[in-house]
Amino acid sequence: MAFDVETVRKDFPILSREVHGVPLVYLDSANSAQKPQVVIDAEADLYANHYANVARAVHTLGSEVTNAYEGARDKVAAFLNAPSRDEIIFTRNITEALNLLAYSLSNATTFPGAERFRLVPGDEIVVTEMEHHSNIVPWQLLAQRTGATLRFIPIDASGPNSGRLVESAIDDVINERTKVVSFVYQSNALGTINPVKRIAARAKAVGAISIVDAAQAAPHLPLDVQDLGADFVAFTGHKLYGPTGVGVLWGRYELLAQLPPFLGGGEMIETVDVGGSTFAVPPHRFEAGTPMIAQAVALGTAVDYVTAIGMPEIRQHERSLTAYALDGLLTIDGLRIIGPATAIDRGATISFTLPGIHPHDVAQLLDEQGIAVRAGHHCARPVCVRYGIPATTRASFGVYTTTDEIDALVRGVDTVREIFT
Amino acid sequence: MAFDVETVRKDFPILSREVHGVPLVYLDSANSAQKPQVVIDAEADLYANHYANVARAVHTLGSEVTNAYEGARDKVAAFLNAPSRDEIIFTRNITEALNLLAYSLSNATTFPGAERFRLVPGDEIVVTEMEHHSNIVPWQLLAQRTGATLRFIPIDASGPNSGRLVESAIDDVINERTKVVSFVYQSNALGTINPVKRIAARAKAVGAISIVDAAQAAPHLPLDVQDLGADFVAFTGHKLYGPTGVGVLWGRYELLAQLPPFLGGGEMIETVDVGGSTFAVPPHRFEAGTPMIAQAVALGTAVDYVTAIGMPEIRQHERSLTAYALDGLLTIDGLRIIGPATAIDRGATISFTLPGIHPHDVAQLLDEQGIAVRAGHHCARPVCVRYGIPATTRASFGVYTTTDEIDALVRGVDTVREIFT
Amino acid sequence: MSESMYQQIILDHYKHPQHRGLPEDFDAEVHHVNPTCGDEVTVRVKLADGAIVDLGWDGEGCSISQASTSVMSGLVIGKPVDDAMALQDTFLTLMQSRGNAELSEADEDELDDAVAFEGVSKYPARIKCALLGWMAMKSAVAEAGWGASAHNGAGKIADSAGEPG
Amino acid sequence: MSESMYQQIILDHYKHPQHRGLPEDFDAEVHHVNPTCGDEVTVRVKLADGAIVDLGWDGEGCSISQASTSVMSGLVIGKPVDDAMALQDTFLTLMQSRGNAELSEADEDELDDAVAFEGVSKYPARIKCALLGWMAMKSAVAEAGWGASAHNGAGKIADSAGEPG
């Protein structure tokens, strides 16, 4: 199927909306993506026709819904090229997936048999300076609980390497004291695509667990967890055209099988006794309580949707959009790109600043022209600190974005400049 | 509006389904409730017309969705009669709500300023023998992390007090060593309604934090957190005719304001620095990452739905169903009610056993007659242990249940007996 | 297949279980429990010349778990261990088919009465019931020293083979 | 009101801020930061005879936060502290109205130029911007010793008044 953005746009009901009397130009997909009708229908259909609780019930509806839920796990496993469906854990979002790991690791401190995962003072946890807060704060809290030290791989804020990790620092910061390396595949603030295999290999070489935050990669690139070589890869459903309330953690089975549980409750146990409990095998060990059933099923539909379009086709579409947008934006006087300034090794997310105009004002005035972009530190405040700026304006693209919309953005930013000068 | 079950049934699309060629008789609402069309539509409408991420965006869609999400918080606050909307935390389900508290309490061990919440060896955590696993395992894990001891208020398994807490044990098990008391309002396995105010008052008297698992109460009784006198009350959306993937934790503001955070990530921070972070005030402190936006909004719709029918009316409807069902079931030879045998202080959930027939077979053969009930230990294995049985068959009712359906159940159970004799 | 999961064959085996009882002379005994419903089974096996020469069991639980164990016993006693393992594998595949099994005629012949459990595969919560005795048999055979590395030990089912889905 | 949040009044105050600059003679100084967007403001106040006799500020950030602080300054300087606090309260209510404010004519008169910020209340993420200077003013007055128990201390906004929703 040849990629045709106009055909794609028809799948998304919200794209026919108007805002402030003009057609919506939605350039905030990195924040959250819009939903195709098939995804919306998947949840609705489940509730209207096949709903019950999963796993526990012996009746027909319970079996139908369990098959749908577990079927979604199969779809996600295939999407990630995971060796086994039992390596797919459904979480609320990627934030929970990362916290799950951080808590499971600190539970190792008191969990019999999990000694190899224990963190003690002197151990180091490594993230990068371009992480989303969701990949910083869980590790700060883990460091606080265990006495381990959190370290950051720095980024460059100027020159041709602007917005990229300082390559020479990677092997330095990741060293024999490192126990965990958690890093972003594609930065949500900068658009940068990191050398995942390179970092995962370094983590492996020093015996550290490696975790990839693929929140911004999953919607934009083909993902193959076996090829990446990391131990864990997580993403979040709502950015992948799926519903809110569902995310995914993939992990190597042998690690999942040894990690202590995170949340306790129904479905994650083998047997519960007043004297103590034993726990189910993965993935159920990490899925306590009634899961986000309809959301997981609809995420399966979202995965089907992007797979049918083709992840390589989506990547290609967005790559040309990115080049087009960089060209257009750089025609604007004084506009500074925060992040890589060319379309190489970067995704369809572009942050920028305008001299003397606060990003909030830029975004707000774009909104008044129907254009939705984000302004702020994008939950990646250390990036702003490194660049010495309070915030940026960010435009981000998705499968439904057109060059017309990018033209509208460039015109819109020009209008903002006029209002403020 | 006078309560009319036939009118109510029209709101639930799945109730017109057939199973095994006969009309569905859904008697598994305690496991998960079916969804009225308005709830299904609420999610779909949000995605199709007003969707973006919450809180972070300055654009129109972002503002609409944030107002919808925060509006749902207002609705839930009113539903619970909470003194403040800032006391309402959205979680994935009640399992997460209870784990949130268990982790926040253990984080107090290393969290500056949270000394008053620290648990140490010698401290005691109290639950009851009729808890759902989701209200046992988090506390077992907390005890493992802190060295505190988990204690159980026992239940009677025979006589007129069958299925109820041993009253004389309450003041004994909850004592000056107790730091946390977490207990179920209405048992999902037995149907028992516990004396919540009595237990919360005892917890308060000994200076312990009290937590009420209202998963099975919220759909069936008017809830008033100020009247109950407990410190925390939690429920789960999917049992309250809401979507999967959302639950609620209510807590007293002064406690929430002092408790350490649970999950780290976007939205729960005040500011993030590579050297450390400060945290937002409640409720956002406890809502890390992109929330289950559409699900919270639809839960608000579910709350509107039951409020419009009237919680007292629902309670009254279900009370007569319960009496009717107990009468009917007790006509069956050898059938034993597991739990209170009269409709006093009990909810619309009835567990039973049949001599010589395994509950799984009962439930499966009922399914073949179109009747959906649950069989198993209902994630409350200690109850089964206390009664010396492997499992029960459980029928549970909701706002849409009719006496005809209960007649079908009684006839169905009779048929099962015939097949096995 | 007919509508009911409870085919007459299953009810017959449940009411008149075969090879129930624990033989005195055995190489290995295992006890397996399905923690979600409390079904349990104890299996004793005796191997000789690469075959299962005797197997007896005792158990408690739903008709599916008890009948399935009964059917399994009749099928594997006297079989070479390799054939019994192959049959166990076929049965596992049948159970994981979610009601969409495509069995060859040869497989059907081999499975014999065990084909009656096909309907169970549509009900994720029941699959473990049907597998309980088969998994115990497999563990017992391993326990008795069959196979090189296989030494699973007695105890609860620890693999996920029977998990829903 | 007209469609744009950026009424001319707001742009004027942003381009020509009033009472910007920190007076030498003051009773209290506070520094407030909106951590979500980096907006910041420093406010100095001088009280005498129960009134705000002087107020000056310095800050950085979006036009809404800067213009709102400018408008606030003009409104409260010379006012009895009680009136300034009442006005602060009215403005807070306006900001929390989600675009549905029902202001009395008297309130509108009191708020004067500050009414121009009504459009901001529809945008939860911007409300904090409009409130920044007002919250700082309130803290500074408390810091200067106004009111019995009120001693909030300088520092970041710690109350949730400006949270979304």
Ligand SMILES: Cc1ncc(COP(=O)(O)O)c(C=O)c1O
């Ligand atoms: C009393 C009780 N508590 C807790 C739970 C757990 O609810 P959830 O699985 O939605 O977290 C349930 C339902 O399964 C319940 O009945």
Ligand SMILES: Cc1ncc(COP(=O)(O)O)c(C=O)c1O
């Ligand atoms: C790179 C990255 N990591 C993590 C997250 C957190 O995602 P969520 O809020 O869905 O947990 C985001 C998005 O906000 C992101 O862009």
